[in-house]
Amino acid sequence: MQPSHSADPTHPLLAKAGRIQPTIEQLTALILAGGRGRRLGGIDKGLLEIGGHPLIAWTLAALEPQTGAILISANRNLDRYRSLGYPVVTDPLPEHPGPLAGILAGLRAALTPWVLVVPCDAPCLPPDLAVRLTKALAEQGGDLALVHDGQRIQWLHALLPVMLADDLAEYLEQGGRRAEDWFRCHSLALADCTDQAAAFANLNTPADLNNLSDRLRQDR
Numbered sequence: 001m002q003p004s005h006s007a008d009p010t011h012p013l014l015a016k017a018g019r020i021q022p023t024i025e026q027l028t029a030l031i032l033a034g035g036r037g038r039r040l041g042g043i044d045k046g047l048l049e050i051g052g053h054p055l056i057a058w059t060l061a062a063l064e065p066q067t068g069a070i071l072i073s074a075n076r077n078l079d080r081y082r083s084l085g086y087p088v089v090t091d092p093l094p095e096h097p098g099p100l101a102g103i104l105a106g107l108r109a110a111l112t113p114w115v116l117v118v119p120c121d122a123p124c125l126p127p128d129l130a131v132r133l134t135k136a137l138a139e140q141g142g143d144l145a146l147v148h149d150g151q152r153i154q155w156l157h158a159l160l161p162v163m164l165a166d167d168l169a170e171y172l173e174q175g176g177r178r179a180e181d182w183f184r185c186h187s188l189a190l191a192d193c194t195d196q197a198a199a200f201a202n203l204n205t206p207a208d209l210n211n212l213s214d215r216l217r218q219d220r
Contacts, residue, residue: 021138022114022159027067027130030106031059032099032156033120034075034091044077045203046120050212055203058123060084066130067116071109073102092169098177099156100168107165117158121203123212132191133159142189150194155179157200 033046033056046056056072063070072088074081075096081088089105091097099119106115116130126132129147137145137159144164147157156179164186171182193200203209 022134025068028069028110028112029063029067029116030071032102034073034102056120062125107162119156124199126196136189136191140189143186145189147193148190149197149200154200
């Protein structure tokens with residue numbers, strides 16, 4: 001017999017219906033570091049040295065106070081990622097079909113009802129990112145929550161219930177690949193991060209990396 005959702009006030013369905021805001025302990029951060037880095041010549045972006053540390057280390061430091069657990073999605077240099085002290089998950093599909101495959105791995109591996117997804121090249125995340133996303137979810141009642149930076153939705157900065165894993169797996173099995181298309185199949189809550197827009201800038205060129213390095217030095 002399946003347990004009743006009504007008996008568990010932390011179940012994602014009740015977070016939607018009853019506007020219950022997930023707590024830190026109910027969140028697992030998932031850092032996406034499984035990309036091929038094509039725009040930067042195929043480098044493993046998460047392991048790029050920035051300010052004396054691999055890029056992903058800055059992202060980890062920003063997330064550690066915000067969630068109860070952390071997972072890393074990676075598909076190469078696995079030992080180096082594991083050496084950071086957190087579990088590493090790999091794409092469940094061949095040929096690494098994009099970030100949604102990493103998200104699926106994280107949804108299936110997480111031991112909490114919610115997963116906070118960010119890319120590895122997001123070292124300047126707001127210290128209250130999790131609060132903003134969980135608050136938006138509770139107040140707006142969506143299936144999931146995404147960041148809006150004042151100009152656009154940031155599709156890989158998301159708060160997702162693990163109960164969407166099967167839905168995402170079906171989307172991928174049917175050939176779906178675009179994150180935006182899958183997210184738009186669901187009710188969206190949007191967290192306003194207009195005041196932190198620079199934190200979500202893309203890092204796709206050497207100039208982007210140089211600008212980030214300068215910013216991190218100034219923030220020290």
